[in-house]
Amino acid sequence: MRNLEKQYGKYVKKILSGKIPDKNLKYSFIITLCFIATCVCAYFIRHLNYSRDYLLQKANEYYSNEEHFYAARYFAKVIKLNVSETDVYKKYGISLLKLGNYSQAVKYFKLASSIDSYDEDSYYFLGDALYRKASETDDKDTFLQAAEYIEKGIDLNPDSEKLYLLAGLCFRSVGLYEKARDFYNKALMSNKFNKSGFYNLIGNTFDEEGNYKEAILYYEKAILNDNSFVVAFCNIGDMFVKMNNYESAVQNYQKALELDENFIAPYIKIASLYYDKNNFAESSKEALKALKINPEDNNANYILGMAYKQLGKEKESLEYLKKAAFYGNDKAVKEIKRRNVL
Template sequence: MNEPFDDPRAAHETVRRYEQMLAHNEAAFFDLEEFEVIIDHYVTSAAFEKAQQACDTALGQYPFSTELLIDRAQISAMRGDYSEAERQIADVASREPDNADVAVTRGIIATQRGQFEEAVRQFQTALSGNPDREDIHFNLGLAYQSWHKYKSAARHYKNSLRLHPDNETTVQELLNCLEVSERLVEHEEFFQRFTDDDPYSATAWYNLGQYYYRCEKYDEAIAAFEYAIVIEADFYDAHHWLADSYVCQQKYQRAIAEFELSYPPNEPTDEALCNIGECYEKLREWEPARQYYRRALDINPNMDEAWFGQGVLLQEQERPYEALHYFRKAVELYGDSSEYWAALGAAENQVGNIVSALEAYEKATEVAPEDATGWVSWSAILYEQGHFSEAIDLLRHAVELHPHEAHFHYMICAYLLAAGRLREAYNELETALTLNYDQHALLFDYFPELATQPALRRLIDQFRQ
């Protein structure tokens, strides 16, 4: 599915006009190219139900459009309705057997089904007669990426970018592949080449900024995003990423100024307002932070980040009873965040709701078993309640999942000491010191009284030598 024309303002206006037509139940004319823009907008946003509705509306006006029939088949595949997608594309193939988009659509269906070898075969068939179609290269990249063949994926994403450097999704997916395969560093020249070839391309500088941002070279990223903005002052995404770069440098006032420029005048987005709220939160300016979180929720009442942010504000002000409401709403809206569950667990524990706290931390470890914080906090409540054996058993389970996490071994050592199981405690400490000597400070952070135990100190000193 290609974006039919490249002017983002025109695309935004087309989508706005279409949505206004729906909201007021009005009749409005859109040509075929405009419908393609509308459908592509929803597909890119993963709003497949809306894309399906737009496609059906378009087919009402253009019932014989092959492009729309193909769009409908691809959208069905993305919605998981594979049988319907196959039926629809078979109908197109019977009319136009040589249409490359038939193979492309079959490749998309195979990718969605997890049949990656078949997907690659279909895309290669489509590519054989259309080597310069950036969307086929992109879909090949997506199939290889889903197949965990990141080098092959990166190769096709790069080909797609050479043909269409303005596709931000391709840039993000390429960077994801390079990051996973630990090949980011060696690709600086690839991204620089676009700015060398066209120094006045705002997109080229923006893409270079994205690369530097992923490499955590924030000064270079800031310079690249600033170049993009000099060339195109209302490049809203560049303002957003410039702000994010400042956040990474903890320059929150500068970040706020850029977030304020990351949307059209008088059209703030919930994301920008929430980001500004978080910046004020980091500056410990509670009232403006609250106001911006509230403004974000006025636009989008289901924005979990803004609910969570307000909970954090109240927790920071030592108002855990009030914070609970916001944390509970955040996990209700997005239950796959271990950070949300852990914050809820901390607040529940703080107000004495021990059972609810334990349940929240258990949920945090289910969502992100690799995060040590949830396990340690969960075990700490058991320990504080005098359930030493349960705390030890819990962390031994965590060790089975992550045997090289020294944090767990240090905590088990402390719990064993509290339970009077000295020999086991010292064996655990040796394991922890072997895995990560520097983390031994955790013992004394959590349990300052252990600093007075000479045997413990001697063992730690032996490992220092």
């Protein structure tokens, strides 16, 4: 060990005094030093040439082209240059939100709202970022925190529909259905938004609570306000399925189809109902109708595959199950795996 130290000590002394015996080593060191110097120079030359305005212009350009990765990079550089404007913080936060970096987005929306506390947009985005963060971790407190900021936004601007929608989502996520309904009712009272949509949402809260009859009442209110609100018919159908009233369910799905024959959901729901009732022939017919509208629908492909399986059409069944798996149906993947094992 000491010999090694001595040997290297001599070597270092020689390098420091510029007397390197090995020519190859000497040139290698020179090349490496030149390389490092080139990198350092390139770094500084590039960083000296740009002004704050140029960076801000670039950032806004990327932001308007929805290239959020580059937009975020440039906004970060602008902020490093001590620019503290609400707009910059908000846009940077939105870019971070789009990139899925919710914690950082929250930080910058908070900064934006602290500079301009009367900007309801900052509160909306802050609530949105917190909601998304909470959805990832399923954190109740963060959901409530998000709702708090959204309420502030509603106080500032009671005419913003997106704020009511997000507030409802936050409260529903933590099971506070009554609170969610309060916000939906506030939106309805303002008479400024599509009433059917909010009645439908109130219906959804009752559905999530397991109060299907009450849910149907609100879905019917939605239809009363707008006869062509197809989703409400489907939702009523779903409630009847949950109450084991299959006939009424099919009737409502068919009403939805009468209003819009290109709406795929009722076909899939009817096909699924027939499948559950062991009526595989009818189920396959309905699934085929759904596939005529959208051949790439994974649920329709799965139901058709399973119905064909029950009808003994193994080859066709496998074909549709493979399609369903390709379009992202997990049950189809499991079924194919099970068959391969067998």
